[in-house]
Amino acid sequence: xxxxxxxxxxxxxxxxxxxxxxxxxxxxxxxxxxxxxxxxxxxxxxxxxxxxxxxxxxxxxxxxxxxxxxxxxxxxxxxxxxxxxxxxxxxxxxxxxxxxxxxxxxxxxxxxxxxxxxxxxxxxxxxxxxxxxx
Amino acid sequence: xxxxxxxxxxxxxxxxxxxxxxxxxxxxxxxxxxxxxxxxxxxxxxxxxxxxxxxxxxxxxxxxxxxxxxxxxxxxxxxxxxxxxxxxxxxxxxxxxxxxxxxxxxxxxxxxxxxxxxxx
Numbered sequence: 001x002x003x004x005x006x007x008x009x010x011x012x013x014x015x016x017x018x019x020x021x022x023x024x025x026x027x028x029x030x031x032x033x034x035x036x037x038x039x040x041x042x043x044x045x046x047x048x049x050x051x052x053x054x055x056x057x058x059x060x061x062x063x064x065x066x067x068x069x070x071x072x073x074x075x076x077x078x079x080x081x082x083x084x085x086x087x088x089x090x091x092x093x094x095x096x097x098x099x100x101x102x103x104x105x106x107x108x109x110x111x112x113x114x115x116x117x118x119x120x121x122x123x124x125x126x127x128x129x130x131x132x133x134x
Numbered sequence: 135x136x137x138x139x140x141x142x143x144x145x146x147x148x149x150x151x152x153x154x155x156x157x158x159x160x161x162x163x164x165x166x167x168x169x170x171x172x173x174x175x176x177x178x179x180x181x182x183x184x185x186x187x188x189x190x191x192x193x194x195x196x197x198x199x200x201x202x203x204x205x206x207x208x209x210x211x212x213x214x215x216x217x218x219x220x221x222x223x224x225x226x227x228x229x230x231x232x233x234x235x236x237x238x239x240x241x242x243x244x245x246x247x248x249x250x251x252x253x254x
Contacts, residue, residue: 012156019187020153034218037186041222044189048156093227103190107226 003062007047010056015047018059025061026073031133038111039073039131045104046077046127052098054081054124064130072113072132077125084119091117137162139169144176145246147239152186159195166199170206177246178203181239183214193228200233209249210234213242 005025007018023040031039043059050057057079064074084090091109096102105127109115112129119125137158140147146169148162166178180196182188200210211234215223223229236242 016153016155023186034221037216037218037222038225040187041189041226044187044191045226048189048191100190100194103227107190107228110225111222 005061007059007061008056009047009050009059012048012051015044015051018047018061019043022059022061022073022075025063026131029063029071029073029133031073031131035131035133039075042108042111042129043075043077045108046075046129049104049125049127050077050079050081052100054079057081057124064132066132070132072130075112075127075129077127077129080124083121083123083125084117085121087117087119090119137165139165141169141173141175142243144174144250145243146170146173146175146178147181148178149181150185152184154185154192156191156195159192159199163195163199163202167202167206170203170208175208176250177209177211179239179242179246180210180212181214181242182212182219183216183238185214185216185219188215188219188223188228190226190228193223193230197230197233200230204232209246211236211242211245213238 005021019040022043023036026036026039047059060076062074064072089095091106093106094102112131114130116128138149203210213236236245
């Protein structure tokens with residue numbers, strides 16, 4: 001059993017570390033290469049959001065197991081930053097408050113199998129995303 | 135991480151590695167722009183074969199660099215986007231509008247050579 005991997009994120013170098021560790025874990029879980037790229041890219045987007053909006057936070061990587069014993073990877077991006085005022089709006093492609101492309105969150109939702117976001121203004125944001133191996 | 139930029143006749147060849155952080159892209163932009171002027175380059179090949187992740191920041195940075203190179207009168211060809219990276223880019227909605235792409239270094243150089251002959 002693989003323990004949870006915590007990567008604290010506060011710089012662009014941490015974004016690279018987080019996505020490399022996520023890719024390595026996903027490879028260990030037997031994901032095919034296309035999935036590895038999708039998972040690593042998702043982690044990159046989530047970690048960049050932390051640096052961009054909250055300045056610091058963490059990415060937690062772990063193994064997910066569903067009711068039927070199917071395995072997958074779970075990626076949690078957590079911060080105590082300013083939070084998202086309007087989550088619905090933040091999930092719209094092209095919406096951004098930072099001048100970025102605004103494709104991060106809606107993109108991650110498309111790349112992963114499950115996606116949840118909990119955010120409250122002033123309290124931070126927690127994004128949980130899972131991908132199941134075939 | 136340092137990104138090697140090779141001068142090959144009238145062209146520059148930029149070879150990107152897998153673990154590029156955001157700051158590396160900004161540094162790359164500055165060094166490519168400096169060299170295009172210094173060597174009076176006609177074309178730039180950006181080889182992303184080794185790049186394992188093309189996220190929204192990387193995509194926007196490379197698009198911006200290509201646009202700046204164009205404004206300096208040179209052409210950019212991006213080569214070596216891996217199939218799984220291309221798949222992920224499409225899923226994310228990332229596009230490289232206005233950037234010429236080619237399968238690999240060989241195709242990229244052939245493209246630039248054709249353009250160079252025309253303009254002579």
